[in-house]
Amino acid sequence: MAHREDLAVPPNAKGWSDPRPWSEVEQATATVLAMMIALDPAGCGFTLAYVPYSRLGEDEGVDLSWEVNFGLPHSGEDAYELAGHPAAVIEELTKTFSDAGEVPVPSEVDDLVQEASRSWQGWSQLLADAARLCCHLPDDAGMDVSVRYSPAEQLGPWIWTLAIPVPGTEYPASEWEGSSPLEVLRAALEEADIWLQGLPAGHLRVLLAQESGQPLT
Structure with missing residues (x-):
């Protein structure tokens, strides 16, 4: 089911010209998670960021509207990759780990992922x-x-978070957290009419109501 079908992608927004199916991001995510857990079984993860009006790469005519941020295993350093498609940028993350050498993925890790x-x-x-x-x-x-x-x-090994900036404020953003991407994306889309107006949604809306003494809705 599409949400707000009346709102099409504006012609000047980036991140939509690559003809690859978006479904490929699912396999790309599974592949890189298996590699990351094999390298750091105590805990790992990454952030997939989308900036539809990113100016990165404009001079070269390159679409770099998708970014992946991640921590390098056992180094304490953060790194990032850029691309014009969500599957492509996660595959760049996979290459980063592959370039450092073969990453053997134990069968139990592969089964888990x-x-x-x-x-x-x-x-x-x-x-x-x-x-x-x-x-x-x-x-x-x-x-x-x-x-x-x-x-x-205690609530399970997977924590997914979706954050959308609230215009005019640096932090915090509207945010949703759950145990799966389906859970957080559905929650955000259910509140789309709120955050599309530039109003806070998700956990922030609840916090603001609590601080003001207003009843939670």
Whole structure:
């Protein structure tokens, strides 16, 4: 089901010219998560960021509207890659790990990731819907989708977070957290009419209501 079909992607928004199916981001994500867990089984993750009006690469005529941020295993350093398609930028992340040498993925890690990936099937369409709607926010806005593997968590090893900036404020953003990309993307899309107006949604809306003494809705 598409959300807000009346809002098409504006012609000047980036990140939509690559003809690759968005569904390929699902396999790309599973592949890189398996590699990351094999390298750092105690906990790892990355953030997929979309900036529809990014000016990076403009001089070269390159679309760099998708970015992936991640921590290098056992180094404490952060790194990032850029591309014009969500699957392509995650594949750049995979290459980063592959370039450092072969990453053997134990069968139990592969099974863990494949089982999770099957339960998340279809989230790429929700990602596309959310990205399309983000194109109708101010030029400096976008969204961040983060996944973290943390086996010590009591509520489960997977933590997904979606954050969308609130125009005019640096922090915090509208934010949703859950155990799967389906959960957080659906929650954000259900509140799209709120954040498309530039109003806070998700956890921030609840916090503001609590601080003001207003009843939660």
